[in-house]
Amino acid sequence: MSYQVLSLKWRPQSFGDVIGQDHVTHTLINAFKKDRVAQGYMLTGPRGVGKTTTARIIAKALNCPNTKDGVPCNDCNNCQEITDGRNLDVLEIDGASNRGIEEIRNLREQIKYAPMNAPYKIFIIDEVHMLTNQAFNALLRTLEEPPSHGKFILATTDIHKVPSTIISRCQRFDFNRITEATIGEQLSTILASEKITADDESIHATTDAYARWSKYVQALDLVRGRNRSGSDTALAITSTTIRYIT
Numbered sequence: 051m052s053y054q055v056l057s058l059k060w061r062p063q064s065f066g067d068v069i070g071q072d073h074v075t076h077t078l079i080n081a082f083k084k085d086r087v088a089q090g091y092m093l094t095g096p097r098g099v100g101k102t103t104t105a106r107i108i109a110k111a112l113n114c115p116n117t118k119d120g121v122p123c124n125d126c127n128n129c130q131e132i133t134d135g136r137n138l139d140v141l142e143i144d145g146a147s148n149r150g151i152e153e154i155r156n157l158r159e160q161i162k163y164a165p166m167n168a169p170y171k172i173f174i175i176d177e178v179h180m181l182t183n184q185a186f187n188a189l190l191r192t193l194e195e196p197p198s199h200g201k202f203i204l205a206t207t208d209i210h211k212v213p214s215t216i217i218s219r220c221q222r223f224d225f226n227r228i229t230e231a232t233i234g235e236q237l238s239t240i241l242a243s244e245k246i247t248a249d250d251e252s253i254h255a256t257t258d259a260y261a262r263w264s265k266y267v268q269a270l271d272l273v274r275g276r277n278r279s280g281s282d283t284a285l286a287i288t289s290t291t292i293r294y295i296t
């Protein structure tokens with residue numbers, strides 16, 4: 051039986067899969083329904099709440115030729131390539147390791163070229179607060195006068211370090227912390243659906259509340275990998291296994 055990695059399988063692919071951020075996803079769906087597209091998006095909030103995930107879903111909603119009621123199809127080439135991070139019209143840049151003026155100059159060169167197979171050329175800049183002042187200035191000039199095919203999705207855990215001139219050029223979305231109750235519910239859904247049993251204590255075992263859920267699902271993958279005996283037998287998770295692994 052082929053085994054699907056849980057952390058990939060349960061990564062949200064559409065707005066409806068993003069949990070605990072309804073104020074964000076409803077606004078986005080409504081905007082895409084009406085073809086109201088912002089030129090830049092700013093996603094901010096704590097770690098592990100769905101910012102990068104939502105950035106990729108926005109990219110799909112912008113470039114999927116088959117969106118229905120504002121929701122991407124997840125089936126076409128564009129959607130699948132964006133999910134796998136290999137779509138040539140969607141460029142993901144890690145702001146933490148590409149902080150300088152050179153990287154942003156490079157981006158400004160690339161954005162001039164039209165997209166290959168989609169309406170938009172999209173730049174996702176994660177951890178955008180890490181850019182240097184010079185880099186921010188260069189980015190601002192592009193945000194002020196982008197080519198019509200150019201879109202930006204910026205994400206940050208530290209909005210206070212982003213110049214207000216940049217923020218004001220974007221439509222801003224503030225992501226919530228996800229409550230323990232919501233994390234617990236989602237974990238229970240995953241466990242039930244995967245036919246894995248777990249004690250309550252294990253669900254509360256990891257200490258980082260915001261990253262807990264994704265860490266837990268990664269931990270399940272590790273446990274499964276170690277227990278692999280050819281068959282996909284029922285798996286029981288205890289707090290000790292989770293503590294040991296995370």
Ligand SMILES: Nc1ncnc2c1ncn2[C@@H]1O[C@H](COP(=O)(O)OP(=O)(O)O)[C@@H](O)[C@H]1O
Nearest residue numbers: 060061062068069097098099100101102103264
């Ligand atoms: N709101 C959410 N709804 C569903 N899954 C989520 C949510 N937030 C995080 N996750 C899970 O955690 C993983 C990491 O989320 P990510 O989008 O990278 O968080 P961030 O960019 O805010 O740090 C995702 O792949 C997903 O599986």
Ligand SMILES: [Mg+2]
Nearest residue numbers: 101102176205
């Ligand atoms: Mg992120």
Ligand SMILES: [Zn+2]
Nearest residue numbers: 114123126129
């Ligand atoms: Zn699609």
